Structures are given as C-alpha cells and as structure tokens.
Amino acid sequence: MTNLIEMSHISKAFGGSKALHSVSLDLKAGSVHALMGENGAGKSTLMKILAGVHQPDSGEIFMNGEKLDLKSPRDALDAGISTVFQEHSLLPNLSIAENMFLGREPTTRFGSIDYPEMSSQTAKALGELGLTLDPSQLVSNLTIAERQFVEIAHCIQADASVLILDEPTAALNAADVDVLNRNIRRLRDKGKAVVYISHRMEEIFELCDTVTVLKDGALVGTRVVSEITTDELIAMMVGRELQDLFPDRTGDKGDxxxxxxxxxxxxxxxxxxxxxxxxxxxxxxxxxxxxxxxxxxxxxxxxxxxxxxxxxxxxxxxxxxxxxxxxxxxxxxxxxxxxxxxxxxxxxxxxxxxxxxxxx
Structure with a gap:
C-alpha cells in the first residue's frame, strides 16, 4: 500500500505548552490506522492540524506526494480530508439535512437551494448506517448517539479520501458499534485511509491495521496491529510495563x-x-x-x-x-x-x- 498522507516532523505549541514535538505520521490508502495515547498525548491536536483547524508551528504535510497548505477546515475538505471530531460540531438549530450540506448546498437551475435533493442525499447517507431518521428533523431533538451517527454520516457523505474518526464510539452501544465497524471496513476496502482514535483496546485489535502511539506530544512508535499484544500496546502508551490494570477488589464496603x-x-x-x-x-x-x-x-x-x-x-x-x-x-x-x-x-x-x- 502506498502512502496517501505524510505528516513530517509536525510541532505545535499553545502559549508555553508544547502539544506536539516533531511528530511524523504516514497514512496508507486502504487501511485503518489507529492513533492512541493517554489523555493529553497530542492525538486530537495532530488530527486537527490534518483537518485544517490548527496550523503547525513547523513541519510539512504531503498528500500523494504533493505538499498541502491547510489554512482552514474548508481547505482540508477540498483536499479530500473529512473529520468526525470528538466534540460534536452539528448546529442544533438546523435540520439534519442542513447540517449535512452546510456550506455546499445543492442548488436548482434557478440558483435556489434544492431541498428535495438535499433531503434525498441525506436519507441515503443515513440509510448506509442503518438509520431511518427524518432528514428534516432538528438536530436539537436527537439523542447523543443519534447526533454521533449523523456526524459520521456527514463524514462519509463527503466522499473524502481520508477520514478522521476521533472517539466515534464513545456514545454508541454495542449494536451501533457493529454497524459503524462494518462501514469503516467498507470504506477501507474502497481505498480510503481511515484514522481511528479510541481508548477501547478491543476495537483497535478488531478493526485497525496499524497503530501509532503518542505520549506527551512525542511519537513513541508505529506498529502493525497483528504483530503487537495488548500488554505491549499499553506499555507503549504509559511508558512502562503494567502488572495490574486494576487494583484488587477488597470486598469491604463502608456506610x-x-x-x-x-x-x-x-x-x-x-x-x-x-x-x-x-x-x-x-x-x-x-x-x-x-x-x-x-x-x-x-x-x-x-x-x-x-x-x-x-x-x-x-x-x-x-x-x-x-x-x-x-x-x-x-x-x-x-x-x-x-x-x-x-x-x-x-x-x-x-x-x-x-x-x-x-x-x-
């Protein structure tokens, strides 16, 4: 598989806090790449740079060998990079369809917004995830899980080459996670590069091909998932071997x-x-x-x-x-x-x- 994205020596600071220290990351077409690390390791910052939300202080980004200059999320989307952020970005006062096509609404030959087309395309995108939501429904009336699925459908509907999923299963139950995983595999098989951020070990080993670990804003390493154990991955994340993930239960209860x-x-x-x-x-x-x-x-x-x-x-x-x-x-x-x-x-x-x- 060839490198679709190459992030080379990316550094970023916020005031006196160094969020990323010369981090490099390669994303291959037709693969699911896990990005892991403890809270504050720099995962979201690195992905927000790839999504055009933040600009790096130093370093370069290449796509298919050509240098990218991502000044905004619009630049990233135009380049074929779509993101589902950990924090929901939907506008609650707009409908599902209006959120799905915000800023790129289809128009009729008279120049007005083509609402039937927008609704039809939205229903199709939701249907691919097994959702039967009304495209005209306000986002404010959706549950947290439904909002998360709409975000994911929006990301998929953009037909991007690179999809960034930041904690996509945090609000989903087991059945919903299975639906999402089927769609991620489908996108991978279509040649997409998928970045998957999660703290759930079982998802990483079930779904991902490669894993990169960050710690304190620095690159720890990149490994093939099939060639690493859970204990080894945890040790990369925390910087030491763990004897016990959880303390023994004493069974003693207080008042x-x-x-x-x-x-x-x-x-x-x-x-x-x-x-x-x-x-x-x-x-x-x-x-x-x-x-x-x-x-x-x-x-x-x-x-x-x-x-x-x-x-x-x-x-x-x-x-x-x-x-x-x-x-x-x-x-x-x-x-x-x-x-x-x-x-x-x-x-x-x-x-x-x-x-x-x-x-x-």
Missing part, C-alpha cells in the same frame, strides 16, 4: 450513602431500587434509551419521576426534587453530577476554566 427505593420513571415502568456504599462503584447498564438518563436526572431534579423515594446519608428527600433548586440542593449534600453531554450541559464554554471549576 450506606445513597438509597433509591421503588423509583418509577413513568406510570407504567417497573420500580427500581438500589443502594450505594462508601468505597463502592455501582454500574447502571442498559441499551440506549432504556431510562438511564431519566433515572439519573430524577436524582438531581432535572426529571420528575412518577414515584419513588431517595435518601442520602440517611436523610430522606421528597420526590420529585425541585427543577430549579434540585442540583444546588444535591451539591450541598456533596453529590456531584456529570452529564452525558458535557459540552452542552456541563460547561460554560464562554467562561474561563477557573470560573467553570469554581461555579457552585
């Missing part, structure tokens, strides 16, 4: 700190009860849309369940909690909440980091 009894999300749903003790992790599992989101939001007052009681450190709270003060009440009881969509619900993006951390 009870949370009790939920007979919580019914709706009038027809089955009652759910659970307890949580100090030093314990309780998993809440289920397929997308089975009530996990509404259950957790019931505990902080963002959703009103049909029935149920909740106690924190032995103190009973009247359900439903107040929509306006439930979160603040729980904060006073030292209960934190991290929402599914951290960008939209968990952060004030216009405020500095210090303000976001200090807000109570």
């Amino acid at each position: 009870e700190i949370l009790r939920v009894e007979n919580l019914r999300i709706t009038e027809t749903s089955q009652p759910l009860s659970l307890t949580l003790h100090k030093g314990e992790i309780v998993a809440l599992a289920g397929l997308e849309g089975q009530g996990q989101q509404r259950f957790l939001r019931s505990l902080i007052g963002r959703y009103h369940p049909f029935a149920g009681t909740i106690s924190i450190n032995g103190k009973a709270l009247k359900m439903p909690l107040s929509t306006s003060s439930g979160v603040r009440h729980l904060q006073q009881l030292k209960v934190g909440f991290v929402p599914e969509d951290r960008k939209e619900e968990g952060l004030f993006l216009a405020l500095p980091i210090a303000h976001n951390i200090a807000i109570v």
Whole structure:
C-alpha cells in the first residue's frame, strides 16, 4: 500500500505548552490506522492540524506526494480530508439535512437551494448506517448517539479520501458499534485511509491495521496491529510495563450513602431500587434509551419521576426534587453530577476554566 498522507516532523505549541514535538505520521490508502495515547498525548491536536483547524508551528504535510497548505477546515475538505471530531460540531438549530450540506448546498437551475435533493442525499447517507431518521428533523431533538451517527454520516457523505474518526464510539452501544465497524471496513476496502482514535483496546485489535502511539506530544512508535499484544500496546502508551490494570477488589464496603427505593420513571415502568456504599462503584447498564438518563436526572431534579423515594446519608428527600433548586440542593449534600453531554450541559464554554471549576 502506498502512502496517501505524510505528516513530517509536525510541532505545535499553545502559549508555553508544547502539544506536539516533531511528530511524523504516514497514512496508507486502504487501511485503518489507529492513533492512541493517554489523555493529553497530542492525538486530537495532530488530527486537527490534518483537518485544517490548527496550523503547525513547523513541519510539512504531503498528500500523494504533493505538499498541502491547510489554512482552514474548508481547505482540508477540498483536499479530500473529512473529520468526525470528538466534540460534536452539528448546529442544533438546523435540520439534519442542513447540517449535512452546510456550506455546499445543492442548488436548482434557478440558483435556489434544492431541498428535495438535499433531503434525498441525506436519507441515503443515513440509510448506509442503518438509520431511518427524518432528514428534516432538528438536530436539537436527537439523542447523543443519534447526533454521533449523523456526524459520521456527514463524514462519509463527503466522499473524502481520508477520514478522521476521533472517539466515534464513545456514545454508541454495542449494536451501533457493529454497524459503524462494518462501514469503516467498507470504506477501507474502497481505498480510503481511515484514522481511528479510541481508548477501547478491543476495537483497535478488531478493526485497525496499524497503530501509532503518542505520549506527551512525542511519537513513541508505529506498529502493525497483528504483530503487537495488548500488554505491549499499553506499555507503549504509559511508558512502562503494567502488572495490574486494576487494583484488587477488597470486598469491604463502608456506610450506606445513597438509597433509591421503588423509583418509577413513568406510570407504567417497573420500580427500581438500589443502594450505594462508601468505597463502592455501582454500574447502571442498559441499551440506549432504556431510562438511564431519566433515572439519573430524577436524582438531581432535572426529571420528575412518577414515584419513588431517595435518601442520602440517611436523610430522606421528597420526590420529585425541585427543577430549579434540585442540583444546588444535591451539591450541598456533596453529590456531584456529570452529564452525558458535557459540552452542552456541563460547561460554560464562554467562561474561563477557573470560573467553570469554581461555579457552585
């Protein structure tokens, strides 16, 4: 296989922070190339340079042997490089179809936007991923998983030569991941170069041909996936051999700190009860849309369940909690909440980091 993309000695700094130190990466046509590393290793920065979002301080990028000068995401898309970013980039006030063709809308012979054509092409792209969503539906009405699939469909629909997928399965269940993997293999077999960023080891070994590891903004190495073990890959990422991925479970539990009894999300749903003790992790599992989101939001007052009681450190709270003060009440009881969509619900993006951390 020939090199479709060559990134040579790429360096990038943000203020006094060096994000990338002379990193080189080759992408071959007809392959899936995993890019791995711990958080902050430089993976997203390197890919944002290839996507035209950032410009490197030094280094060069070549495509089919010709030097690229990517000043913007439009330049990258025009060159045949399409990206699904880790942070969703869809505009919630526009429809799925309008997002899919934003900036490149098809037009009629009279010069107006050809909405039927746009809707037809969108439905076709969604259909390839097994989705039956209405192209005219507003993105704001979609679930997180559905938004992720629309992002992926948008990337595929662009018919680019290089596709960058940054944590594409973070919001998907197992069945959705299988659908995505089938489409990635289909794109690989069509001669596309796919960059796949993920922390899920099983996906890397099942899907990818080659893996490159970054650490602290520097290149650790590139290996053929079939010639490396999971332990060797982890050692490349963390810089040392790991004896145990997780500490042994002691089985000792502390005092009870949370009790939920007979919580019914709706009038027809089955009652759910659970307890949580100090030093314990309780998993809440289920397929997308089975009530996990509404259950957790019931505990902080963002959703009103049909029935149920909740106690924190032995103190009973009247359900439903107040929509306006439930979160603040729980904060006073030292209960934190991290929402599914951290960008939209968990952060004030216009405020500095210090303000976001200090807000109570």
